[in-house]
Amino acid sequence: MSLTRQLQIHYQYLGELINGIDKVESQPPFIKDSVLQIYTEEVKKITEDENVDTLINIFENHQDVKYAQIFLLILGAKPKLVFENTIIK
Numbered sequence: 001m002s003l004t005r006q007l008q009i010h011y012q013y014l015g016e017l018i019n020g021i022d023k024v025e026s027q028p029p030f031i032k033d034s035v036l037q038i039y040t041e042e043v044k045k046i047t048e049d050e051n052v053d054t055l056i057n058i059f060e061n062h063q064d065v066k067y068a069q070i071f072l073l074i075l076g077a078k079p080k081l082v083f084e085n086t087i088i089k
Contacts, residue, residue: 003042015067017043019059
């Protein structure tokens with residue numbers, strides 16, 4: 001997730017990649033293909049982790065919650081900030 005933040009990639013794209021969805025329209029438009037390839041390889045490491053099922057279950061059980069909100073909670077953000085902030089995408 002740190003790489004996602006550093007590259008300013010939307011958490012939506014990260015969540016979709018983890019779920020095996022690679023939509024062209026979700027790809028960040030201003031990132032070079034070579035950088036995006038490295039990013040995708042790093043995300044693949046997450047999907048190969050033995051605990052990824054826990055994360056995927058969270059996505060599946062909380063489809064009404066945006067990927068950004070889930071990732072911010074994982075990073076330790078306070079729920080009040082995450083769910084009451086209208087800026088978070």
